[in-house]
Amino acid sequence: MAVLMSKSEPKVYVAEFGAGQITEVSLTDGAKKALATGLEGPLALAIIDSTLYVAEAKVGRISKVDLISGNKEVFLTGTVGIAGALGNDGAGNLLALDGWGKKLFLINPKTWRLP
Numbered sequence: 001m002a003v004l005m006s007k008s009e010p011k012v013y014v015a016e017f018g019a020g021q022i023t024e025v026s027l028t029d030g031a032k033k034a035l036a037t038g039l040e041g042p043l044a045l046a047i048i049d050s051t052l053y054v055a056e057a058k059v060g061r062i063s064k065v066d067l068i069s070g071n072k073e074v075f076l077t078g079t080v081g082i083a084g085a086l087g088n089d090g091a092g093n094l095l096a097l098d099g100w101g102k103k104l105f106l107i108n109p110k111t112w113r114l115p
Contacts, residue, residue, distance in 0.1 A: 004045040015042035036065045046086035055083035
């Protein structure tokens with residue numbers, strides 16, 4: 001559903017909606033590895049610092065995945081509806097577009113709290 005290129009390494013991250021995972025693909029040798037599994041319909045991706053944010057469409061949440069360890073956790077749920085697009089605003093904030101609700105959310109990942 002989505003592909004995002006790393007700014008610091010020759011890698012891309014691929015959201016596999018049906019498989020429920022994020023696959024890391026090396027642009028150097030084509031090697032693939034599952035970075036995060038058990039996701040519920042990964043649809044959109046954004047990177048801020050060393051964290052990959054993943055919009056999970058089936059459950060209406062955004063999870064975060066540590067790019068170094070692959071550890072994942074729920075970042076927020078229910079707040080932004082179903083995020084169809086994510087982005088990095090260039091100032092360390094996460095942009096989340098709820099297409100159904102026609103809203104764009106600006107989220108500071110360092111201070112955001114789950115409702």
